[in-house]
Amino acid sequence: MEGASESGPWRIDAHVAWVDTEDHVVLVSLAAPYTALPWRLDATGSLVWIGLAQGLGLEELVRLFDAAEDLVRPGITTFVRELSAQGLIGAADRHER
């Protein structure tokens, strides 16, 4: 995972604006020329995102789901890696909001 630990916690990057509605999160990176279209996360991604925003680590994120942890963990790990690779999140101790 680039720029972030495997187990968290993570921080949402200061250059990300995001909105959470009842069932999803929409986010956009604040970088010139500001023409990127926002991303809408699905229900699962939104739940993880809000957990990330609350400073939860990997194991806490896994426990948010009512499913076998070994099945959930790889999906969350992959998702968090993708967010990190896109610069949307980073290690909590190295970012400030």
Place this chain on the structure above:
Amino acid sequence: MSAELHIAEGSQLAHAIVAHALSSHGIRALFVKGPVATSQGLRSDRISNDVDVLCDPARMKDAIELFESFGWTRYAGEDTDPMAIGMHASTYCIPGWPNTIDLHANFPGLLAPPSESFAFLWERRRVARMAHHALAAPAPADHFVIIAVHHLRELPEEFAHSARLPLDLAWRSLSPHEQRDAVAAARALGALEPLRAVFVDLGADPGPYDERFAAEARTWQRSRRHLGDSSMVWLIRWQGARWRDRPELVARAFWDISMDSSRTPQEWAAATRRERARGRLRRTRRGLAGIPRALRGARAAAREGNPAPRHTDSDEGGHTGHA
């Protein structure tokens, strides 16, 4: 992930984008109306399409250049200096987004010089949060004044008293101290006389008559007497424009079909050459036909002692910059 975007979500995100873009370039800006007003309790929670930004008037050109460097598209009047031709705002679209961004240098009805108004508002600004980002907003009392003049400018003068109902919620959201402060802010911003009847209706004491900005006040009244009359709007712009800007003003008034509100600028861009030519002809005829009426209005105002205004403006439709 997908890229669907609803207007309300887009509005909040676009607020954060504009705030980030401007502050990154050291351009001071206050976010007004819409979800910012809702967050201050001044407005019910209803969907807003626009991002309304009051920009430091001294940096308006920089802000316009910045937006255009991003590839954001001007809603109407491309390549125009909106300040030079007396428009108080310029509207932008971020390609692919459902929201528009109204970049204001001033609000009609704030009759004090735009730089003074902005300095006053900036000094008293508050922090609002939108899409998990901080942005600058007017203090609630000041914001009430902006909302009130904005609301009033769309009402004919004779219906000024009916302005009270929609402003009740905003007024009641203010503490007694803030209500008194709103009257003081209106005086500082040159909005006391435009809002005098509204304050009286709301039960506030507007205090003594404000003699300053008498010429601007008459222009404001003249705009409201001729709501929807685009000829009068262009005449007021003509009177407020510098000579060197007047040729462009004429071109925009008669030739720039993107500013004709019978279609959106995008629809005009997609129209055939013949449709645009017919639109220009119609616009020219309408403009020429409206000149005598506008001149009669101007002469009547001159008899009242109304000199040329200083970049006071009135829009001619729901969107800024149309005619």
